[in-house]
Structure formats: structure tokens, C-alpha cells
Amino acid sequence: MRLFGGAAQRAEAEAYVEQAMPRLVGLAFAMTGNKADAEDLVQDTLALVITKWSRVREAEHLDAYVRRTMVNRLSSVRRRRAASEVVSHDAVTAEWSVPSVPSPERGVTEREAVLALIRGLPDRQRAVVALRYYEDLPDREIARTLGCTEQAVRSAAHAALTRLRELVPQTIGEEAQR
């Protein structure tokens, strides 16, 4: 593995980071549904991009490479958290029995409710949803980003939307049509 080197390459990497930040922080937010997590994810991802720039810049599809790094970074952070967090049985079963949809009665907006639902999707489904609806990428590009087949993308998208359709409450659906 090669270490980053050279002031010129460093400047090039940092220029890329500045240019890509607005779009990538949005993607990070779409993937995490949470501002603090999004900030953490995008900084971690771009720190890796800077330190591995000599390799990253050679990528045939630079943006796809960076998006893939973000997706894997997301999974890896969640794995580490899952391995270190101690969760009680009650907390887990409570989560199963009560859908994690904030109720409108508590003053939660439709947008927040949908974000909460997306946040509850498995990593890959969430990444597919973010790449399809935030980045507006075709399935072929999503497959390239995730390193999987288009069929796997379609399958994950289908599963995600099916799950969301099951959970999005009527009230939110009505509100969306106003």
C-alpha cells in the first residue's frame, strides 16, 4: 500500500474535497438521516480520500470510487458500533414491536418521519435508496458504486420501497399530497 506523498498531489486532493463536499455531505445525510452522523461519515470518507489520493486519482470513475468508500465506511462504522454497544433485550424487542415512526401528534414533520424510516433500513437498502433518490443515479451506476450487480440493486430497492410502503402511515401520505 502506498502512502500519500507530494505537495502537488495533496493540493489536488484538497481541491477535490472542497469541490465535492456539498454534494457528499448531502449523500452522507441521505444515508444516515442524521446530521451528526452525516458530518462524521463525510469527514471520515474524505480523510481516507486525501490520504489515499495517489491511488484514488487513478480510479476510472473517481466519484463512484468515493461514493463506494462512503458506503463501506458507513457499514464498517455501524459494524464497529454494533460490536461495541451493549443493548438490552427489552430495548431490542421494544424496537421490534413499535415501528420507529415518530407520530405527527408529537409535532414531527413528514420529512422527519420518512427519514426515520429510511434510517431503519439495512445498510445496503439505505445506500441504494440514497444513491437512487438523492444522487439520482441509474441502477448501473449504483451497482458500480456498491460493487454488486444491477439485479442486486433492483432487489435491494424493491425490498426498501416495499418496507417503506408498509410503514409510511396514511397521515404522512395525505400530508404529502397537500
Added chain:
Amino acid sequence: MTRSDDPTGQTPRSSTDQQVRDVLGGAFHGEGFDHAALVAGAKGRAGRIRRRRAVTTAVAAAVVVPSLAGAGWILGNRLVGPGAEQVEVAVATRSQETTPPSGPDEVARTTGAPDGEAATRAIEAPPWQPVTPPDPVSVRPDNPDLPNRVQIPDPRPVGVDLLDALGPPQDAAAYPRTVPLSDFMAGGEGAAVEPHSARDWFFYDGTNEIDQDTVQLTVTAWDDSAAALAAIRDGGAGLTSVWVEEDLSGGVPEPLPWPGHDDADHLLVGRETELQSGDVQQVGGALVRQGDYLVGVTVRAAPGDGGPTTLDEAVEAAAEIAQKSAENLAYLGPENPPG
């Protein structure tokens, strides 16, 4: 149509689709992200990553130099006079107490020498192991019915980026009936030739997640390691380990070029593996013969997980770890110490 109109009780397809698009299409608007601060944060984190790497390298150097000196090395750097072409580095032998016993296949390095003479110096320290690697998280107990015949030293190299990123191995075992190159080979039937001893170390992140970078380092010890590696090259005939493809059919992968090591003692292979999920992983494999040992390293790369991302990089990483482990083994032991 609303959910109440739908006999399935689900929100209609178009409504959900549009809602998600509406919500995520403006995902970050109004969230108040401070882009300049985030850019500064990313640069700061990159700086910390670089400093950690630099510290790791410096610590390795700081440890190895006093260790060598303390072990009795005398660095007699003798600079030849002006105009001389050779700079000779004389290395004194270590004291008898600390000199490792010679193995049957003592390793020597050839260095440049005047008049075409080959000056050799024995490897007297594990070059890629200035500090003891941390213990594995889990060590499987030895099988008393089939123990290793000899004790195999621990040749794990330190200062390899991929191994540093993965941390200590999560699992380790000592058992002779072990395939020399994980993932690429499996146990066959009806053959008699197998390692008489083996150890392996498995590096991963400790979870069952299949989509992650992993490294498996395997050292097998043979009665005739040269014959074993030759048989492996020929497809594994006569061995208990055979090459396998993803569908478990037999087959010998095409050896990849290994610059500087295109010889009978080195073998490099690679392949892409598609998981059931549809994800594709790059798998690199390297085998190096060192004395009576075969050092096998398999690197499985999940793209974007921080390690290798292409097949070439996975193969390169496997080659680096295998070669450095073999060079450590050259010091760490006679090939067949008493068990």
C-alpha cells in the same frame, strides 16, 4: 389513492416513491452544514491518519535499532576512501547465546561485492518484526489426536498497512491438516502427502459480516516443501489439498507474474469472487517457500473498506505479507525445531 383506499393496507407505490424522492432530494437543504468546517475537519482527520502512520514507522525504527545493538550487533560501517565505489557494511556475528540455531536450509542474502564475489550475510533478525505482534483474540485449542510435529514460529510482519488496519488476528490455530493457501485450496481425498505441522492466523474485524477485508496467513511445514510446492503448481496431485474454484470444481489458476520472484519458490494467484448477495470481492493469494515451510497468504478485499480495492492491489497485498512473513521465518527458526 391513499393507504385507506388500498386493500393491502400499504401506501401506494407512486406515493412512496415520490415521498422518498421529495425528502431525499432536498436532504441537506436547511440542515445548516458548515462546508468549510467539514473540509477543515476532513483535512484534520487525514493529518491524524498520516501522523499515526508516521508514528508507527518511527516506533518500529526506534525499537529495532536498540534491539539490534543490544543483541550484540556491531555496525562497523567502513566508508572507503574518496573515489571508492563500494561502501561496505560489516556486520559482526551475534553472540553464541543469541544466535538462532541454523536450519537445514539456511538462508543467505547476496549483496553486491567487488570483483564479482558473492558476499553473503545470514539474516540475523526478523526484518519485518521489530516488535512482537499482539496475540490473537482467539486461539483454537490444539487437537491432541493430531498434533503438530514441530513448533512453528510466529512470523506475522508488523508495519504492513493492511494488517495494521485490521488489528490483531481474531483467530489462530495450530493443526497439521491445514490447506496451504486458504480460499484457493481445499482438502481433497485419497492422497497421502500433507503438511506435518501448520499454523494459521485470520485477520478480520471480528464480525460475521462477509463484505469486509480479511487476511489469512498460513504456515505449513513439510517433509519436502519444494516437492509440495511443485505439486501445488501442478494441480495438487498427490496432496491432500487441491485447488478449488468457486463452484468447487478443480483447476489450477494461472500464476501471475511476481517481479523479482518469478522462480520455483514463489507463486501468485488472484481471482474475483461473487458473493450470494451479488457483491464482488477481489481475492489475492501468495505462496512462498522458505526452507521447509510454505507461507500462504490470502487477501480478500471488500472494495472501499479501507484496504485494497482492485484485484491487482489484493494480489499485491498478499505478496507483500507473504514475502515479509517468509523473511521473518528465515530468522525466526530453524525449519524443524524440536516440537
